[in-house]
Amino acid sequence: MRFREGGPPRATRGRSESGPRPRRALCGGAATGGLEWAQEAPNALWFTPHGEASRLIRRGGGGAQEAANAVSRIPAGHPEGYLEAFATLYAEAADAIRAVQAGGDRDTAQALLPGIGDGMAGMGFIAACVASSRADAAWTRL
Structure with missing residues (x-):
């Protein structure tokens, strides 16, 4: 996977300092901003445009684009x-x-x-x- 501006995402996996569960996340940045997704909160995606506050986009929510909502089979608020x-x-x-x-x-x-x-x-x-x-x-x- 590559962002439109050419940068690859960064995948992380590790153990949190306060618990035994591994943390899995995808992070990426490009000229327009950055994205962060974590397995612990799979219904949330953080989008941080350069020079702006971070925005939380939830699966099936109003901030998600039409293409994302079209493939969400589960109503917002329900777990996977x-x-x-x-x-x-x-x-x-x-x-x-x-x-x-x-x-x-x-x-x-x-x-x-x-x-x-x-x-x-x-x-x-x-x-x-x-x-x-x-x-x-x-x-x-x-």
């Missing part, structure tokens, strides 16, 4: 895993449906697909939260 999470859920549900249609058991199709028991446990947790709130945040047995 948003679509993958739903795709996984739908794929596992389809596997369970096919297993039952073939005479099998839905529980053997995918262990990660939540069932009625999981839904009931979730509703029990919500009921305990409401009861705790009504009792001035008292501990409530699930």
Whole structure:
């Protein structure tokens, strides 16, 4: 990759001083300004025109160009895993449906697909939260 003015970007990878996660970033500069993107904030791109304040451009946001917005499939504010999470859920549900249609058991199709028991446990947790709130945040047995 090269910028229009001919300069190559600079890729960095390292460990932050305060934590164990590696930092991956792309930085680049040209006659008109510089760009910076970091893996820790993948939905943000910093653009710094020469002689001006830095501008934060977010994926799917108003500052992004039309070409960038045209290839953003995920609504602004949703993490990248948003679509993958739903795709996984739908794929596992389809596997369970096919297993039952073939005479099998839905529980053997995918262990990660939540069932009625999981839904009931979730509703029990919500009921305990409401009861705790009504009792001035008292501990409530699930």
